[in-house]
Amino acid sequence: MGSLSGSYFDRALQVIPGGVNSPVRAFKSVGGSPLFIQSAKGAYLKDVDGKEYLDLIGSWGPMLFGQAHPAIENAVRNALGNGFSFGAPSYNEVLIAEKIVSMIPSIEKVRLVNSGTEATMAAIRLARAYTKRDKIIKFEGCYHGHGDSFLIAAGSGVATLGTPDSPGVTTSTAKDTLTAVYNDLASLEHLFNANPSSIAAVILEPVVGNMGLVIPEPGFIEGIRQLCTAHGSLLIFDEVMTGFRLSPSGYQGLTPVQPDLTTLGKIIGGGLPVGAYGGRAEIMNMIAPAGPVYQAGTLSGNPLATTAGLAMLNLITEHPEIYPELNRKGEYLAQGIREQLWELNIDGFVNQIGSMFTLFFTKKAVKNFSDAKTSDTTKFGIYFREMLEQGVYLPPSQFESWFLSTALEDAHLEHILKASRIALEKTIQA
Numbered sequence: 001m002g003s004l005s006g007s008y009f010d011r012a013l014q015v016i017p018g019g020v021n022s023p024v025r026a027f028k029s030v031g032g033s034p035l036f037i038q039s040a041k042g043a044y045l046k047d048v049d050g051k052e053y054l055d056l057i058g059s060w061g062p063m064l065f066g067q068a069h070p071a072i073e074n075a076v077r078n079a080l081g082n083g084f085s086f087g088a089p090s091y092n093e094v095l096i097a098e099k100i101v102s103m104i105p106s107i108e109k110v111r112l113v114n115s116g117t118e119a120t121m122a123a124i125r126l127a128r129a130y131t132k133r134d135k136i137i138k139f140e141g142c143y144h145g146h147g148d149s150f151l152i153a154a155g156s157g158v159a160t161l162g163t164p165d166s167p168g169v170t171t172s173t174a175k176d177t178l179t180a181v182y183n184d185l186a187s188l189e190h191l192f193n194a195n196p197s198s199i200a201a202v203i204l205e206p207v208v209g210n211m212g213l214v215i216p217e218p219g220f221i222e223g224i225r226q227l228c229t230a231h232g233s234l235l236i237f238d239e240v241m242t243g244f245r246l247s248p249s250g251y252q253g254l255t256p257v258q259p260d261l262t263t264l265g266k267i268i269g270g271g272l273p274v275g276a277y278g279g280r281a282e283i284m285n286m287i288a289p290a291g292p293v294y295q296a297g298t299l300s301g302n303p304l305a306t307t308a309g310l311a312m313l314n315l316i317t318e319h320p321e322i323y324p325e326l327n328r329k330g331e332y333l334a335q336g337i338r339e340q341l342w343e344l345n346i347d348g349f350v351n352q353i354g355s356m357f358t359l360f361f362t363k364k365a366v367k368n369f370s371d372a373k374t375s376d377t378t379k380f381g382i383y384f385r386e387m388l389e390q391g392v393y394l395p396p397s398q399f400e401s402w403f404l405s406t407a408l409e410d411a412h413l414e415h416i417l418k419a420s421r422i423a424l425e426k427t428i429q430a
């Protein structure tokens with residue numbers, strides 16, 4: 001009551017739709033009103049009322065090294081002295097492109113944009129131009145930004161044409177997006193067979209963060225690659241979330257399977273707005289001005305953003321040891337919460353890989369979007385609010401991944417587990 005966050009939110013509601021500039025920031029699905037953040041450093045967010053929270057959102061992924069890492073902060077501070085944006089090439093663009101190409105073997109050429117949404121929109125335009133086909137296949141529950149072609153739900157019948165998930169997306173756009181079931185190769189094969197020689201690309205989050213964390217079953221990604229190759233379609237890994245998070249080369253560093261195109265965002269900007277898409281030179285050379293596929297950006301390759309991104313990628317290549325370390329922490333937390341669920345006899349599953357994980361309040365192992373939707377979101381709301389009370393800031397939705405950073409020390413993990421125990425007990429009393 002009487003909090004500054006509350007009064008700011010009241011004002012925000014008057015002038016910003018829903019009071020937020022991205023719907024995932026609202027507390028609609030968990031109850032309460034969002035906190036306004038004053039500042040962030042290391043493992044902590046501090047709100048405008050002066051309360052501190054352990055940060056398990058990390059700006060929805062970018063903050064791999066925690067908030068305001070000194071190496072990134074100093075790089076941006078130094079770059080500020082040279083101006084903010086030129087609308088002409090700058091050397092950093094070459095350096096960051098070389099860096100990305102050196103880190104991700106499937107990328108021979110890369111184009112910088114300003115967000116993950118821009119990257120996926122451009123990647124499917126390119127895939128359509130390259131294959132001279134119109135349709136794309138995505139998986140139910142995978143999020144690829146807010147481009148029209150991706151805001152499509154399949155409903156139950158995977159063979160039926162897509163219907164828009166949002167008003168404003170036209171049915172003619174929706175009909176070119178087909179939707180398969182994640183971890184279900186047969187559903188994908190069915191779509192290929194029902195639409196011969198018309199699928200430009202299959203796009204997916206190879207590890208899904210956007211229905212809560214869901215991990216591919218053995219053989220699933222390999223099977224997608226085979227189907228794409230057999231049908232002459234491009235395979236696009238949307239690694240906006242997993243890129244540089246699961247390994248220095250993203251998910252594709254964990255598997256021999258290689259995509260034709262990759263989309264990147266989040267970590268690649270070190271907290272500033274950057275996205276990118278890249279792949280084989282032969283495909284990427286179709287982009288203007290090298291080729292006929294138009295894609296542009298006034299602020300693309302902006303010197304401040306590329307400075308932050310380059311500092312981030314340099315940190316990663318200088319510190320490859322963070323990945324086993326983050327995985328150890330992820331496993332420790334996941335195991336700790338699993339034990340709490342078991343001790344308290346609460347239905348739940350924890351999915352975890354590296355520094356990503358989700359606690360689902362369900363009886364069912366979560367392997368796709370339908371499984372995820374069996375979760376008890378009321379329980380999650382109670383859990384979320386108590387975690388906040390205990391000073392732990394989780395993503396405010398059941399269907400999101402939590403993100404760990406290297407700034408989380410063992411004492412922080414103990415704090416999170418202690419908070420979780422209290423929050424889980426609350427879900428029983430309710």
Ligand SMILES: *Cc1c(COP(=O)(O)O)cnc(C)c1O
Nearest residue numbers: 115116117143144145240241265
């Ligand atoms: C966040 C995200 C996007 C969209 O990126 P924005 O920068 O928010 O536009 C696309 N794909 C995936 C997998 C994401 O997690």
